[in-house]
Amino acid sequence: QKEVEQNSGPLSVPEGAIASLNCTYSDRGSQSFFWYRQYSGKSPELIMFIYSNGDKEDGRFTAQLNKASQYVSLLIRDSQPSDSATYLCAAPNSGNTGKLIFGQGTTLQVKP
Amino acid sequence: DVKVTQSSRYLVKRTGEKVFLECVQDMDHENMFWYRQDPGLGLRLIYFSYDVKMKEKGDIPEGYSVSREKKERFSLILESASTNQTSMYLCASVADSYEQYFGPGTRLTVT
Secondary structure, rough: OOOOEOOOOOOEOOOOEEEEEEEEEEOOOOOOOEEEEOOOOOOOOOEEOOOOOEEEEEEEEEEEOOOOOEEEEEEEEOOOOHEEEEEEEEOOOOOOOOOEEEEEEEEEEHHH | OEEEOOOOOOEEEEEOEEEEEEEOOOOOOOOOEEEEEEEOEEEEEEEEEEEOOOEEEEEOOOOEEEEEEOOOEEEEEOOOOHHHOOOOEEEEOOOOOOOEEEEEEEEEEEO
């Protein structure tokens, strides 16, 4: 059974700091990873995806993939209170069905 | 932008009622999914569909059925609603690259 693991948190950081969210996965064959942000009471929103080793930057967000160590991380620079949410990591399941395996999510709290 | 809509944001039903939840996407995606999300349990896959009239069970299909008569529309049916089906129901439409786009969700309460 493939797994995607995240620390549930909460991770608390002060406003303006860098928030680092981590995710590990069990399937060495996983090629791509997705980060979703979910505000309380709302649906998940896709914010980043990464397909290759290394870093991918988009504004204040950087996704990092390390296939050898089987982890993927999301860095949020200059964290804002509006970044307070649960962040879900996901990886494709096997087969060509579009299925994703989601982690349980990490709750981030950015304190003003 | 991908747009996924769900028929209701909030729904209250009585035990034993038949409940229909509808999801519509506008991106001509082949694959569509239904999840439920409960505190502490994360996202759990109920059913998915990879083409019109094609469906597969997910991890927790018991008590549910689905219908996909048109490519853009995927319906989740609770045959006889029970209180343990009180949950947030999320529909997702999936691009070829596995990117899943979620609808706003339906918070269903069964009393």
